């Protein structure tokens with residue numbers, strides 16, 4: 001299948017590996033919410049990229065300082081390693097901003113091919129959600145730097161693009177439906193409960 005060939009070419013992991021799904025987007029777009037719901041729906045393992053930041057990165061963001069490529073590099077490598085380990089056990093859903101194409105390529109080099117789900121929404125909607133969030137280190141003031149850094153995945157990455165204004169469960173369902181077309185074994189799981 002042409003699509004599968006293209007994805008393999010971008011990652012280099014063989015066909016036997018379980019799917020790994022990257023739920024990406026700017027801060028506040030709903031990556032964690034949707035990735036958790038999608039992982040439940042697919043019976044997949046969940047990886048949270050934010051858990052792999054060195055403390056200095058979290059401290060910088062909490063102070064309103066955007067991360068640079070240099071600061072993001074070791075973080076992305078650690079996230080890619082985590083996905084590589086988990087996908088040996090089963091399908092993985094990763095929540096990660098992965099804003100630039102080269103960041104996604106770092107993930108692919110470490111973890112193998114990725115199915116990309118991109119959550120998009122108008123700035124005002126995302127800003128409102130970030131501002132309302134009380135228990136998170138990321139200030140809404142960093143949203144504009146996230147939008148400036150974003151390189152939306154183009155056709156070569158074959159993304160599933162979703163309107164993040166929809167309810168979380170709807171987004172997870174739409175993502176699962178699109179992914180089931182690419183990975184028939186995921187389709188069985190999503191209809192048959194969450195144990196494989």
Ligand SMILES: Nc1ncnc2c1ncn2[C@@H]1O[C@H](COP(=O)(O)OP(=O)(O)OP(=O)(O)O)[C@@H](O)[C@H]1O
Nearest residue numbers: 027028029030031032033129133138164166167168
């Ligand atoms: N589809 C949605 N509808 C309504 N509220 C949502 C939706 N998705 C996320 N939210 C809410 O918006 C806020 C941001 O969501 P979430 O933390 O999942 O985003 P994120 O992209 O993972 O953010 P970050 O990258 O900063 O960790 C949360 O308070 C969450 O409950």
Ligand SMILES: O=C(O)[C@H](O)[C@@H](O)[C@H](O)[C@H](O)CO
Nearest residue numbers: 026027028050067072097138
């Ligand atoms: O690349 C980045 O700028 C950061 O990783 C952020 O995107 C955070 O991880 C997250 O989105 C905030 O919670």
